[in-house]
Amino acid sequence: MARKQGSHAEITGPKVRQAALRLFARHGFAAVSMRQIAAEVGVQAGALYLYTPDKQTLLFDLMRDHMEELLSDWQVPEGCAKLALEAFTRHHIRFHLARPELVFIAYMELRNLEPRNFAVIEGxxxxxxDQLESILKRGVATGRFAVPDTKLATLAIIAMLTGVTTWYREGGRLDRDAVEGIYWDMVRKAVAVE
Amino acid sequence: MARKQGSHAEITGPKVRQAALRLFARHGFAAVSMRQIAAEVGVQAGALYLYTPDKQTLLFDLMRDHMEELLSDWQVPEGCAKLALEAFTRHHIRFHLARPELVFIAYMELRNLEPRNFAVIEGxxxxxxDQLESILKRGVATGRFAVPDTKLATLAIIAMLTGVTTWYREGGRLDRDAVEGIYWDMVRKAVAVE
DNA sequence: GGTTGAACTGAACATTCGTTCAGATACTGT
DNA sequence: ACAGTATCTGAACGAATGTTCAGTTCAACC
Structure with a gap:
């Protein structure tokens, strides 16, 4: 027994990534075995090594692609800082709610990265x-925002917004637009001049 | 060779918990072996089972004690909601900055708990x-706060505050009091009536 | 000073781990 | 129809896993 009917790299490759994504998110990188991933895909463990050099790289590729998409999907709007901040807030929530598993992994599995891979993701x-902080700085410079410390405010806002993925469930009490609006309301006030 | 000189349960017991705490926080529950913990303590792996029935219970006990201390350390102050919210904010930051490793574990290792243990921690x-939400509700009822959704605001604020442990480092640019103040400033404004 | 029990070792248990690889199969192009 | 290659199997590797336990040592008590 060997090659299966209708088996193709273009199909199995993404399936490997998907299975790894789901299992890593659910059980954690260290708790998931290559055999579990293989079973989810429907192949033997050895076949995975046609699609990744090792388990570590499988994790790293997921995280790097996620972070690069996060960055490339966003560009600071021109114009006033308040509009830029609103755009950032809404975009952040939308982007993160659309891929909760990747968000979870990118945040939880940092410590399972080898130092070199870790450095890439951290960068x-x-x-x-920095995208968010530059908006806050702009707003402070033009007197539209009042924050005691832009660096700290950046981290506080991102932590608050990213937290949405820990509780939001599709079909729950609030839809995505409502959630966006409520978070934007709090962000807006938190940085407002009194 | 067996029992070592001057070895006592009252000493080894806490050392086991401390070693587990540090290693779980650094590498994650699933990535740490009982032999690693034992090496940190200075005993053989088998000796750990004098102090815990199994690895899972070692994790659960750390998390449960942490959560119970978090709850017992706090009581809602009487009086106006704004003062209560400030007290909560400052207490939350102080408590979490004092034990970053426990905070980290209590948040990251939930998925490594067996269902019954998970339910306890979630409770x-x-x-x-609920402590925080009751403060927010009180403030909304008395017209002191304006939040569109107290449940969501609760989760947003806690996410924001807990995020402090991800970046705060002893001896950094800001001391704990300053951090408390800055976060309180943002929380206060975020729930304020405009 | 002999006895007892707590504290620990060191070896062993059956599983599981990530990874490799020779061989088998199915598809592709000729 | 045949050759070649991409895809996958199934078995194997040594190492590591959580846990158990008979045996050993030390300290305390009578």
């Missing part, structure tokens, strides 16, 4: 944070 | 969130 994360 | 977490 991307930092670049994303 | 305690819910009870803590």
């Amino acid at each position: 991307l994360r930092k670049a994303y944070e | 305690l977490r819910k009870a803590y969130e």
